[in-house]
Amino acid sequence: QVQLVESGGGLVQPGGSLRLSCAASGRTFDKNAMGWFRQAPGKDREFVATISWSGVTAYAVSVRDRFTISRDKAKNTVYLQMNSLKPEDAAVYYCAANSISFRSGGQGPGEYDYWGHGTQVTVSS
Secondary structure (H helix, E strand, O other), X not given: OOEEEEEOOEEEOOOOXXXXXXXXXXXXXXXXXXXXXXXXXXXXXXXXXXXXXXXXXXXXXOOOOOEEEEEEHHHOEEEEEEOOOOHHHOEEEEEEEOOOOOOOOOOOHHHOOEEOXXXXXXXXX
16 A cells, blocks of 8 residues: 655744655655645645656745755655745645656646645744
8 A cells, every 4th residue: 555654844933944754655656756735724735846756856936946855765755845934835735646657747736646644834933
């Protein structure tokens, strides 16, 4: 059974940093794109960042230059380093993985087949 488990969320002040982790189990994703999405109350789930099997990354405009996605294939884990956090970054953050090997990561939720349960990020003073 494939599982994606996010961790690292919490409460942080504006301008602060958090590092989210997503540990995958049940299969390896070293040949697959993985991504991060977020969903704030009353809003649709939105794309944050993606990393392809070869390490190519893409970001939402709203987080570019503040967030960094990375992966450790040996640990089957993907990370999201979030710096200069803003109140509007507050949301539940979800990790996602694509099941098709060597496919570039997309920005639509429908392009991912596996999802974690999410981790809450709160940005408040």
